[in-house]
Amino acid sequence: MGAQMKTTADLLADLTLLVEQSHLRRLALAFARFMIDRGMRDPVQLFGAAVLTEIEARGHICLDLNSFAQDPCAVLEWEPSIWNKLSTECDFPKNSQAWMAALKTGEHIYIADLDAPPCSAGQTNDLFSPSSNEDQQQPMVLQGHRLYLRRYWKDETVVAQAIRTRANSRIDVAEDDVRRWLDVLFDASSTVQNTSVNTETDWQKVACAIAVRSRLSIITGGPGTGKTYTVARLIALMFALNERPERLRIALAAPTGKAAARLKQSIDNALQELARKLGNSLPLQELTSRMGAARTLHSLLGARPDTRHFRHHAGNPLDVDILVVDEASMIHLEMMASLLDALPPNTILVLLGDKDQLASVEAGAVLGDLCGDAEVGGYSDASISYIQRTAGQTIAKPFAGNAGSIAQQTVMLRKSRRFSGPIGMLANAVNDGDTDAANTCLRTSEPILHWIEHAKPTQLIQLAMAGRAGAAGGYKAYLELLKQRPAPVPAPAPALSPSQTQDQHADAENRFKEWVITVLRAFDTFRILCAIKEGEWGVNGLNAEIEQSLHAQGLIKRDSEWYVGRPVMVTRNDYNTGVFNGDIGLALPDTDPGKPIRVYFLDGDKLRSILASRLRYVETAYAMTVHKSQGSEFAHTVLVLPQDMSPVLTRELVYTGITRARTHFSLVSPVNLIWQKALSVKTRRASGLMAALHSE
Numbered sequence: 195m196g197a198q199m200k201t202t203a204d205l206l207a208d209l210t211l212l213v214e215q216s217h218l219r220r221l222a223l224a225f226a227r228f229m230i231d232r233g234m235r236d237p238v239q240l241f242g243a244a245v246l247t248e249i250e251a252r253g254h255i256c257l258d259l260n261s262f263a264q265d266p267c268a269v270l271e272w273e274p275s276i277w278n279k280l281s282t283e284c285d286f287p288k289n290s291q292a293w294m295a296a297l298k299t300g301e302h303i304y305i306a307d308l309d310a311p312p313c314s315a316g317q318t319n320d321l322f323s324p325s326s327n328e329d330q331q332q333p334m335v336l337q338g339h340r341l342y343l344r345r346y347w348k349d350e351t352v353v354a355q356a357i358r359t360r361a362n363s364r365i366d367v368a369e370d371d372v373r374r375w376l377d378v379l380f381d382a383s384s385t386v387q388n389t390s391v392n393t394e395t396d397w398q399k400v401a402c403a404i405a406v407r408s409r410l411s412i413i414t415g416g417p418g419t420g421k422t423y424t425v426a427r428l429i430a431l432m433f434a435l436n437e438r439p440e441r442l443r444i445a446l447a448a449p450t451g452k453a454a455a456r457l458k459q460s461i462d463n464a465l466q467e468l469a470r471k472l473g474n475s476l477p478l479q480e481l482t483s484r485m486g487a488a489r490t491l492h493s494l495l496g497a498r499p500d501t502r503h504f505r506h507h508a509g510n511p512l513d514v515d516i517l518v519v520d521e522a523s524m525i526h527l528e529m530m531a532s533l534l535d536a537l538p539p540n541t542i543l544v545l546l547g548d549k550d551q552l553a554s555v556e557a558g559a560v561l562g563d564l565c566g567d568a569e570v571g572g573y574s575d576a577s578i579s580y581i582q583r584t585a586g587q588t589i590a591k592p593f594a595g596n597a598g599s600i601a602q603q604t605v606m607l608r609k610s611r612r613f614s615g616p617i618g619m620l621a622n623a624v625n626d627g628d629t630d631a632a633n634t635c636l637r638t639s640e641p642i643l644h645w646i647e648h649a650k651p652t653q654l655i656q657l658a659m660a661g662r663a664g665a666a667g668g669y670k671a672y673l674e675l676l677k678q679r680p681a682p683v684p685a686p687a688p689a690l691s692p693s694q695t696q697d698q699h700a701d702a703e704n705r706f707k708e709w710v711i712t713v714l715r716a717f718d719t720f721r722i723l724c725a726i727k728e729g730e731w732g733v734n735g736l737n738a739e740i741e742q743s744l745h746a747q748g749l750i751k752r753d754s755e756w757y758v759g760r761p762v763m764v765t766r767n768d769y770n771t772g773v774f775n776g777d778i779g780l781a782l783p784d785t786d787p788g789k790p791i792r793v794y795f796l797d798g799d800k801l802r803s804i805l806a807s808r809l810r811y812v813e814t815a816y817a818m819t820v821h822k823s824q825g826s827e828f829a830h831t832v833l834v835l836p837q838d839m840s841p842v843l844t845r846e847l848v849y850t851g852i853t854r855a856r857t858h859f860s861l862v863s864p865v866n867l868i869w870q871k872a873l874s875v876k877t878r879r880a881s882g883l884m885a886a887l888h889s890e
């Protein structure tokens with residue numbers, strides 16, 4: 195040994211200093227202390243515990259010791275000097291093998307076999323514990339070169355097993371019927387005419403054919419590639435193929451209320467259009483009327499206040515035959531484990547999402563991991579021949595291969611029907627990390643794209659107030675509508691009969707409701723998205739600035755916390771009021787002017803309102819983070835980058851921001867270098883899911 199290995203007390207002192215210098219979270223130190231209380235004394239192991247807790251906050255599921263041994267500063271996002279100082283004081287292992295050997299000593303870390311299924315809480319894993327130590331529910335687990343907090347290890351193993359089992363399952367389908375119905379459901383003229391390598395394949399048809407043969411399928415693709423269009427046809431196909439369609443139970447869900455409402459609306463529209471086209475040959479009207487509202491995953495699983503446990507789980511499974519989940523990129527590992535746990539084995543699960551979008555806020559990048567082979571396809575001979583028989587589609591050579599069972603159940607839709615123009619080109623350039631192409635796009639596509647380079651704060655505030663030429667929005671637009679508030683319900687006139695009074699009342703209420711919906715829709719046409727929360731170019735700073743400017747211009751009257759016109763975002767699920775994290779509403783008056791202010795939310799066409807004073811966890815939402823904007827779209831989206839590089843600035847963040855824009859996009863960058871840097875960083879979240887999925 196070069197340097198002397200530290201004592202536990204020395205290491206704690208080092209960790210405390212690192213916390214004081216903001217290089218480590220308090221929780222990391224607390225967890226190391228917790229492990230000391232449980233008898234862990236080895237400084238290497240204790241440091242591992244602290245690092246594990248630290249990187250959890252950055253979305254990693256585990257500590258990949260190969261990467262860590264190679265470049266600890268990259269994993270910890272530390273300056274080399276911090277690591278150099280610490281590692282000269284402590285004699286840390288020099289390679290991943292040495293790290294593993296040090297972590298394996300003693301009984302404080304459970305050493306899991308590489309194929310170990312998890313044991314349920316409180317149970318020991320006798321059958322599958324060939325390891326050197328016994329499973330005593332240790333809070334840390336080492337599996338191969340990955341170190342986990344137990345709950346992530348357990349969730350990851352549950353997800354890998356359930357996904358593999360589902361993807362490997364096969365449903366007997368009448369292939370001729372699949373072929374016949376797919377030809378009916380997909381109009382020949384609407385077949386995708388792709389100009390890429392594969393000129394002919396209609397991936398939408400392929401996705402439907404693949405989905406009906408198994409208990410799991412994944413449909414991924416960028417915005418507007420027809421994921422919902424396809425899934426509506428898939429639902430119709432399953433309905434047509436089912437022997438007892440009148441009994442088919444279909445559920446729709448998404449991680450957020452907004453995404454759920456969008457999913458339901460798109461599917462209803464697509465099914466109605468299909469019903470018109472197909473007439474009596476398939477009673478789709480009946481299916482649409484029976485399909486309930488789309489729900490958030492929390493509500494579907496039966497979230498309960500003050501606990502992470504859901505009402506539905508393996509012991510009380512969901513009662514559903516087909517479950518379609520949209521915006522699957524937002525599903526974090528723990529939620530995916532809960533969802534799979536609550537699904538009966540026979541339920542068909544269809545996941546929809548854009549694999550290139552930002553991963554979930556919480557740890558994990560489940561959809562990204564599941565879609566590891568989606569670009570290349572990797573379809574086996576058996577899949578290719580099945581696709582040919584059922585969808586009449588030829589899979590070109592570049593997409594053939596021998597990828598695993600999940601890849602056989604995954605289809606990537608490759609042609610965007612919404613973003614064929616500059617927004618799509620910009621999104622693709624960003625996705626490829628091609629800064630030159632992205633810059634050219636931004637500079638040559640006015641007024642659809644607009645770039646405020648070397649931006650000054652006043653330019654951004656001006657954009658926030660009044661929008662820009664040729665594009666919808668600016669907050670002034672929706673605030674002007676506040677002046678058009680309809681007259682309040684009149685007091686009952688003695689000359690009117692009770693039914694006339696009632697009609698008058700109903701008319702006034704309807705006019706009021708329509709006005710609220712108009713204001714909410716106007717607000718929803720424009721949004722400012724930030725990469726970060728703090729600072730002048732972050733959500734908090736901008737919200738304060740915008741609010742102040744709107745007040746100064748007399749567009750709002752900020753006389754109290756709850757002023758008319760205040761947009762708010764819910765920051766925590768609240769089961770008492772029925773609002774969920776990410777829901778966005780506007781503070782507006784009650785129909786009765788004498789009553790306190792309410793916050794109105796619009797889910798598709800459905801308006802609901804809650805007394806403002808009952809909303810405890812909200813923040814002002816003129817500006818919001820890109821993370822929180824997932825699952826939403828705005829006609830004109832403004833993406834604001836910060837002045838300095840931050841770990842959250844990645845290609846996925848920029849791509850997600852751009853693809854929130856329906857018709858116009860503005861980029862605001864105070865420092866152009868940050869834009870280039872962000873495009874060069876691709877998110878990598880450590881997890882063992884991909885490896886586990888491939889160990890078949």
Ligand SMILES: Nc1ncnc2c1ncn2[C@@H]1O[C@H](COP(=O)(O)OP(=O)(O)OP(=O)(O)O)[C@@H](O)[C@H]1O
Nearest residue numbers: 384385416417418419420421422423424460611612
């Ligand atoms: N094969 C097709 N033929 C005709 N129109 C199509 C086809 N596929 C998709 N569309 C249309 O393209 C538009 C985008 O489709 P859709 O909303 O299903 O995409 P999406 O991938 O779900 O988008 P997002 O990710 O934004 O939710 C819709 O108007 C849809 O009707």
